[in-house]
Amino acid sequence: MKRLIATTLLLNALFVALLLPRYPWIPWIAADALLLAGLFALLPRGRGKGLLAAAVGALYAILAFFALSDVLVRQSIGRPFNLYLELGVAGSVFDLMESNLGIGLSLVVLLVLAIVFFALGGFVARLLSRLGAGTPARAGQGVALAGALAVAVSWFPQSTVGLSASQLTATQVQLAADTHQATQAFRQYLEDNPEAGEIASLAELANIDVILGFIESYGISALTDPRYRPVIGARLEQMEQDLRAAGLHIVTGRLRSPVQGGQSWLAHTTLLSGQWINTQLDYEIFLASGFPTLINDLDSTGHDTVAVMPAITEPWPEGRAFGYDRIYDANTMDYRGPPLNWVTMPDQYTWSWFQRRIRDQARSPLFAELALISSHAPWVPVLPVLADWDSIGDGETFNQWRDSGEAPASLWRDPERVREHYARALDYALNVATGYATRHVDRKTLLVLLGDHQAAPLITGDNASRDVVVHIISGDRELLEPFVTNSTLPGFSWGTQPDEDQGGPAMARFRPFLQQQFSAGAPPDAMEISATGTIEN
Incomplete structure (x- = not known):
């Protein structure tokens, strides 16, 4: 029981950290962390539980990368991180790093970041895989139920119950859909309005x-x-x-x-x-x-x-x-x-x-x-x-x-x-x-x-x-x-x-x-x- 409480609190802190850059308030409860802690406390030990914990750890590492990227993108170009767009400019970002830091230091920075994200994902996976031993089933069910309710409540507008994985993922999906719609509208405009693309001779500027x-x-x-x-x-x-x-x-x-x-x-x-x-x-x-x-x-x-x-x-x-x-x-x-x-x-x-x-x-x-x-x-x-x-x-x-x-x-x-x-x-x-x-x-x-x-x-x-x-x-x-x-x-x-x-x-x-x-x-x-x-x- 003590392990469940300690692990739940630690997971909650890790998932809250993903939310801090996005909210003007501090979301004290990361709903996904509660749900995951309860579910993994109920799962029996075995290879399947270890693989599932590794998958959740990998997802956490990805979300941590998204959270850090969101901070950097907002501070550098004044808009939220949008994976749909950022993939197209990754090369330019590295070129900027190289020109200011040099190729050696740039690669070191990227390597350190990769190690940090890998370590975070591994740490989350280890926490989840160790849950369950000696934990009463009723306690695990209670935490899982509380997590499920928190997840549901967090989707209400103005909710102060924070979400991590589901909300960050949903945000990127919505941004991708909106950006795709905008680019399709632009493409259609260019196709449907050839007259807007006519060349105008600026005769009064000829000399x-x-x-x-x-x-x-x-x-x-x-x-x-x-x-x-x-x-x-x-x-x-x-x-x-x-x-x-x-x-x-x-x-x-x-x-x-x-x-x-x-x-x-x-x-x-x-x-x-x-x-x-x-x-x-x-x-x-x-x-x-x-x-x-x-x-x-x-x-x-x-x-x-x-x-x-x-x-x-x-x-x-x-x-x-x-x-x-x-x-x-x-x-x-x-x-x-x-x-x-x-x-x-x-x-x-x-x-x-x-x-x-x-x-x-x-x-x-x-x-x-x-x-x-x-x-x-x-x-x-x-x-x-x-x-x-x-x-x-x-x-x-x-x-x-x-x-x-x-x-x-x-x-x-x-x-x-x-x-x-x-x-x-x-x-x-x-x-x-x-x-x-x-x-x-x-x-x-x-x-x-x-x-x-x-x-x-x-x-x-x-x-x-x-x-x-x-x-x-x-x-x-x-x-x-x-x-x-x-x-x-x-x-x-x-x-x-x-x-x-x-x-x-x-x-x-x-x-x-x-x-x-x-x-x-x-x-x-x-x-x-x-x-x-x-x-x-």
């Missing part, structure tokens, strides 16, 4: 260089959060002064990104396509559809279309599917400086290389998408901005900072210092983008600088807006007038400060807006699909 610079993790929290506003607010004030002194004009607004904390390619594709793409499955469906994008729109006006992707270090077949004339990645950008943890090269080099190798040699109007990655986690080291841009060359000058800054594993032990480094890295990204604009933007340039997504919840806090800041710069004021006078893309105004109180429209509205304002035809409204599969215009 304009259109440059799209995605600044990593430049979310609205950089201004609305008092921890970052002093740094970023001051940077935007200086940016406005510098642009005005250079004879340039700027309008600023905000757009809602489909993602937070990661998966930047979903935000890039949403903006380029005019379709709401918030899962890896939708991304793959979109690429397979042949649906045109802003790249095709500007290609039809005679623009040379170029992608500058310094974060890409492996083959990128998806890039070819977008239809760029040329794609440059980390291996083709002639960088001779040091890698900076995850960041392959600093933004100042990316801007300098782009101007020297692409714009200065262009023989036709240019459309370029640049991924500006200096403000990508882990935000260490943060380099100074070189005053002499002509000295940048092939980047060897950055070797003086090869070993500067501490290791990411050290910095990330202190969340407050991580947040400080985030603000500094974003300040650097905005500083060098401003430096590029004052030197190379003119009346024949439309420079769009925007965030791809908010930083992770560790930086923004939970439930932060998913809006990003958007700056549009040109030497020609008339090019910017439509952004502040047209209501189809609300919220833009002159200057560098976005509206901090009013949320922005979806990022998917940007391409239709350009089509409406800079070409003769007006396309259908952009489509949004929510996580539950609902289609919204």
Whole structure:
């Protein structure tokens, strides 16, 4: 009897641990633990009981992996763990680990986690297999009955009786069903609305260089959060002064990104396509559809279309599917400086290389998408901005900072210092983008600088807006007038400060807006699909 009580309490604690990340309260009773303890107390000893205990232990290890993954996913990209989606990005997660920790340490971390989960599963199996000896049948029946009642009660709304295995499993099944429904709806939309995918020639931009610079993790929290506003607010004030002194004009607004904390390619594709793409499955469906994008729109006006992707270090077949004339990645950008943890090269080099190798040699109007990655986690080291841009060359000058800054594993032990480094890295990204604009933007340039997504919840806090800041710069004021006078893309105004109180429209509205304002035809409204599969215009 004592063994039954002690084992039941220990099992309850182990199963409650699976529930803690998901509930704002502490669920004192894990109903599955009671039910399992009672049932195993009633089972006779034998091979069958041992095998069943091993199966339950394996299930517990899997659920423990789900619980840990849910915490990590919520803190990194601001949504619950969804196995249906996560399987498609597991490779990208490992690449991120490798770039920050190195291949050796990454493998050690994975091995340690595997050992921990295996040990947990084995411990649960051993506890269950030892139940029964010397336990009165009536006691086992009582615990099993209490567990069955707790399981039933726990399924009622607002119940404070926690469930582990059944509820976590049901959650993943429901998420998979909802995600499948959403992706099927998106696939059907693309098939049923070919007119939405028509190319619109942006005739009024025919002789304009259109440059799209995605600044990593430049979310609205950089201004609305008092921890970052002093740094970023001051940077935007200086940016406005510098642009005005250079004879340039700027309008600023905000757009809602489909993602937070990661998966930047979903935000890039949403903006380029005019379709709401918030899962890896939708991304793959979109690429397979042949649906045109802003790249095709500007290609039809005679623009040379170029992608500058310094974060890409492996083959990128998806890039070819977008239809760029040329794609440059980390291996083709002639960088001779040091890698900076995850960041392959600093933004100042990316801007300098782009101007020297692409714009200065262009023989036709240019459309370029640049991924500006200096403000990508882990935000260490943060380099100074070189005053002499002509000295940048092939980047060897950055070797003086090869070993500067501490290791990411050290910095990330202190969340407050991580947040400080985030603000500094974003300040650097905005500083060098401003430096590029004052030197190379003119009346024949439309420079769009925007965030791809908010930083992770560790930086923004939970439930932060998913809006990003958007700056549009040109030497020609008339090019910017439509952004502040047209209501189809609300919220833009002159200057560098976005509206901090009013949320922005979806990022998917940007391409239709350009089509409406800079070409003769007006396309259908952009489509949004929510996580539950609902289609919204």
